[in-house]
Amino acid sequence: MITQEKYRTTVKELLANGSIKMAIGYRPGSTSDRRRPLFIRTSEEADQLVLDSTCITNLSGYLVTEGLLSDEKRVGIFLRPEGIRSINILAAEYQLNVDQIIIFGFDFTGREVRALQGQTTGDFSALLSEIRENPPLATKEPLLERIEKMNAKERFDFWQQEFSRCIKCYACRQACPMCYCRRCIVDSNQPQWVNTSSHTLGNFEWNVVRAFHLSGRCVQCGNCDRACPVNIPLRLINQRMAKEVVDGFDHFAGLSPTQEPVLASFKKDDTETFIL
Amino acid sequence: MSEPFEPKIVAFVCTYCTYAGADLAGTSRLKYAPNVRIVRLPCTGRISPMFILKALQKGADGVLVSGCHPGDCHFTHGNYHARRRWMVFRALLDFTGISPERVIFSWISAAEGSKFADLINSVTEDIRKLGPFDQYQQLIKETESPATL
Numbered sequence: 023m024i025t026q027e028k029y030r031t032t033v034k035e036l037l038a039n040g041s042i043k044m045a046i047g048y049r050p051g052s053t054s055d056r057r058r059p060l061f062i063r064t065s066e067e068a069d070q071l072v073l074d075s076t077c078i079t080n081l082s083g084y085l086v087t088e089g090l091l092s093d094e095k096r097v098g099i100f101l102r103p104e105g106i107r108s109i110n111i112l113a114a115e116y117q118l119n120v121d122q123i124i125i126f127g128f129d130f131t132g133r134e135v136r137a138l139q140g141q142t143t144g145d146f147s148a149l150l151s152e153i154r155e156n157p158p159l160a161t162k163e164p165l166l167e168r169i170e171k172m173n174a175k176e177r178f179d180f181w182q183q184e185f186s187r188c189i190k191c192y193a194c195r196q197a198c199p200m201c202y203c204r205r206c207i208v209d210s211n212q213p214q215w216v217n218t219s220s221h222t223l224g225n226f227e228w229n230v231v232r233a234f235h236l237s238g239r240c241v242q243c244g245n246c247d248r249a250c251p252v253n254i255p256l257r258l259i260n261q262r263m264a265k266e267v268v269d270g271f272d273h274f275a276g277l278s279p280t281q282e283p284v285l286a287s288f289k290k291d292d293t294e295t296f297i298l
Numbered sequence: 299m300s301e302p303f304e305p306k307i308v309a310f311v312c313t314y315c316t317y318a319g320a321d322l323a324g325t326s327r328l329k330y331a332p333n334v335r336i337v338r339l340p341c342t343g344r345i346s347p348m349f350i351l352k353a354l355q356k357g358a359d360g361v362l363v364s365g366c367h368p369g370d371c372h373f374t375h376g377n378y379h380a381r382r383r384w385m386v387f388r389a390l391l392d393f394t395g396i397s398p399e400r401v402i403f404s405w406i407s408a409a410e411g412s413k414f415a416d417l418i419n420s421v422t423e424d425i426r427k428l429g430p431f432d433q434y435q436q437l438i439k440e441t442e443s444p445a446t447l
């Protein structure tokens with residue numbers, strides 16, 4: 023509550039003195055545990071701002087909305103640490119200029135919301151390094167361990183069952199802040215790489231491609247996982263791939279706005295034990 | 299009467315090293331398994347993981363990807379980029395149930411004609427032992443569009 027009030031005041035001040043043209047935050051949704059994005063341009067709108075432990079969505083994807091940042095004015099945004107990481111990745115991929123982003127950082131333990139100190143991505147670098155060293159315990163997934171123990175056949179069956187439910191709504195893509203391509207590979211038809219029908223093969227291909235394109239870029243904010251209407255555990259694939267780039271290339275995505283994207287860079291001595 | 303299983307393998311190779319190596323194997327009259335269909339590309343950096351998925355989609359039982367040894371790339375570092383991508387993609391396939399034994403990566407230079415022949419033979423044998431990729435073939439069948447390989 024106190025954090026929410028404090029932030030309402032800050033947003034109003036920054037809007038009034040022209041430091042930001044808009045703030046992106048949360049407002050009440052259709053049920054008490056749901057939140058919707060709120061785009062604050064006036065001080066009345068700032069009064070609708072809500073900040074509590076149900077504000078879990080990573081809002082950073084809204085920043086790459088076409089034209090939003092092209093006037094070079096600043097925009098404020100409410101972000102948890104994952105969100106700050108996605109801003110860094112978007113900046114590293116030249117999708118936005120971090121100088122235009124004012125961060126209202128927050129996080130929560132249980133229901134207790136607290137503000138994070140800082141305003142620009144640089145202010146949070148110590149926090150992000152700390153998260154890298156000690157990832158939150160909540161990320162332990164018993165199901166992931168079960169899959170790791172399966173053989174290839176069992177894994178294929180497991181994922182086939184999961185993916186057979188996919189309806190190709192692409193909500194996972196729309197919800198993901200890292201999926202900003204104007205033309206996604208699944209929408210290309212010359213050539214058509216991925217089967218667009220919603221049969222299991224097409225679903226399998228789509229999900230493999232989605233996960234591959236997010237490898238080393240995903241911050242595990244969980245937007246995709248929550249958006250999926252048929253509850254495919256996308257987080258498991260994301261986690262597995264994040265582990266791969268940390269173990270293989272010592273790459274923790276989103277540490278800084280100048281970090282080189284892991285699949286657009288290389289080291290001459292990268293491991294290659296699997297290459298004959 | 300059922301015919302014995304002959305694995306279908308698609309090989310994506312770069313034109314400067316592995317394709318030249320395959321050529322050398324041919325001009326040296328080396329015999330190797332006829333199960334491989336070679337697709338030549340300008341560089342390993344051009345070999346998109348989508349190609350691998352496409353080969354499987356068309357009914358391949360195995361895929362081989364090969365190019366110049368590190369340091370030998372005609373475009374200086376296409377293969378370094380490819381190497382990272384392969385590692386990640388391979389892990390992803392493994393995690394989703396496509397055995398790494400079906401998707402093989404190698405470096406073969408223009409001078410390694412015999413390595414090429416040996417590799418094709420051993421990969422063909424390995425995949426013959428694994429058998430047809432039934433699980434994938436089942437999915438292809440459900441799509442009602444034919445596996446054209």
Ligand code: SF4
Pocket residue numbers: 080197198199200201236239240241242243244245246247260
């Ligand atoms: S893939 Fe999912 S968890 Fe990862 S950044 Fe995108 S929405 Fe977030």
Ligand code: SF4
Pocket residue numbers: 187188189190191192193194195229249250251252253254
């Ligand atoms: S959100 Fe779920 S159902 Fe929709 S395309 Fe993504 S995986 Fe498929």
